[in-house]
Amino acid sequence: xxxxxxxxxxxxxxxxxxxxxxxxxxxxxxxxxxxxxxxxxxxxxxxxxxxxxxxxxxxxxxxxxxxxxxxxxxxxxxxxxxxxxxxxxxxxxxxxxxxxxxxxxxxxxxxxxxx
Amino acid sequence: xxxxxxxxxxxxxxxxxxxxxxxxxxxxxxxxxxxxxxxxxxxxxxxxxxxxxxxxxxxxxxxxxxxxxxxxxxxxxxxxxxxxxxxxxxxxxxxxxxxxxxxxxxxxxxxxxx
Numbered sequence: 001x002x003x004x005x006x007x008x009x010x011x012x013x014x015x016x017x018x019x020x021x022x023x024x025x026x027x028x029x030x031x032x033x034x035x036x037x038x039x040x041x042x043x044x045x046x047x048x049x050x051x052x053x054x055x056x057x058x059x060x061x062x063x064x065x066x067x068x069x070x071x072x073x074x075x076x077x078x079x080x081x082x083x084x085x086x087x088x089x090x091x092x093x094x095x096x097x098x099x100x101x102x103x104x105x106x107x108x109x110x111x112x113x114x115x
Numbered sequence: 116x117x118x119x120x121x122x123x124x125x126x127x128x129x130x131x132x133x134x135x136x137x138x139x140x141x142x143x144x145x146x147x148x149x150x151x152x153x154x155x156x157x158x159x160x161x162x163x164x165x166x167x168x169x170x171x172x173x174x175x176x177x178x179x180x181x182x183x184x185x186x187x188x189x190x191x192x193x194x195x196x197x198x199x200x201x202x203x204x205x206x207x208x209x210x211x212x213x214x215x216x217x218x219x220x221x222x223x224x225x226x227x228x229x
Contacts, residue, residue, distance in 0.1 A: 004158075031214055042119075042204050042219030043159070048212070055212045091158065095215075101166065102208070102215045106151075106159040 002026075004094050004107035012113045013082055020078045021110045025094030032075050033104060034067060036060065037089040046090075049075060082114045117142040121205050121220035128195055129228050136190040136223050138179075138205035146207040148172075148181050148188040149217070153202045162190075162203070197227045 005024045013019050025032050030051050035043035046065070048056040051072035061067075064082075069075040079086055089111050093104040122137040140148065150162040150172070163172030168183035177192045188205060202222045208215035 033214075033216075035217070040221070042206070042221050043217070044219070045216045048214055048216065050212070050214065055214070056216070093159075093217075102147075103161055103164065104215070104217060105161070108158040 004092055004105055006090075006092050006107040006110050008110055009108060010111050010113075012115065014115050015082060015084060017082055018078065018080045019082060019112065020076055021090055021112075023075045023077070023092030023094075023107060025074070025092070026096075026105055027073075029094035029096045029105075030072065031095045031102075031104075032069060033093040033095075034075070034077055035091040035093065037091055037109070038087075043089075043091055046077075079112075082112075084114045087112055087114045117146065117207060117209050117218050119205050119207055119218055119220035121203075121223050123221075124202075124223040125226060126223060127226045127228065130197055131194045132227075134190070134192040134195045134199075134225070136203055136205075136225070138188045138190065138220060140186050140188065140205075140207050142186075142207055142209075144210070145183070146209065147215070148179070149206040149208070150177070150179055150188070150190050151204045151206060151219075153204065153222070155201070159204065195225075195227050197229050200225055200227045 032049040034046040037043040049069040089109045093106045147166045149164045151159040163174040165172040165181035171180045205220040
């Protein structure tokens with residue numbers, strides 16, 4: 001068990017560019033979550049996958065954001081036409097146990113800076 | 116909607132001092148409650164959790180008790196160490212589609228001086 005990994009750890013981009021982040025969950029975890037954390041705040045939920053199905057999306061996820069989990073393993077989060085307001089830490093978490101006993105395990109995050 | 120309010124930081128203590136970080140929540144139903152810790156340069160790590168009223172979560176000397184009557188889940192530790200310096204997040208779980216969405220407080224930065 002190597003934990004949740006995310007790539008890249010840091011990304012600097014210019015406004016208007018597209019960026020893509022990758023998350024590799026703990027193997028055999030069928031649930032995968034994306035959160036966004038801005039400076040000085042707690043993480044906020046963005047979207048959730050159960051296996052390859054995207055079952056929930058937050059209103060925070062505008063049309064410029066898209067997430068996939070094509071084979072129910074790793075996931076990607078793409079932001080098109082980035083804006084300075086997209087600068088944040090993007091966190092991925094995975095879990096396997098349903099219901100009240102569920103524990104989400106977080107990756108180290110991808111820190112995005114949009115210039 | 117559901118929300119979590121944490122004691123504002125930063126909090127600075129001396130080593131071996133007693134720690135309390137307050138956390139209150141607003142929720143419909145009976146969520147699970149969590150404390151996560153974020154060390155510098157690292158991701159969130161689960162510190163402890165409680166899934167029902169009066170449950171006490173504990174780990175690494177930290178404790179928190181799920182108090183339904185006061186809607187609170189305060190974090191305590193009897194004697195803090197320099198290595199406890201980190202940001203602490205209180206969170207609750209919101210059930211949806213068979214999964215649990217976490218709702219976090221704003222975090223409390225803790226610094227322990229030797």
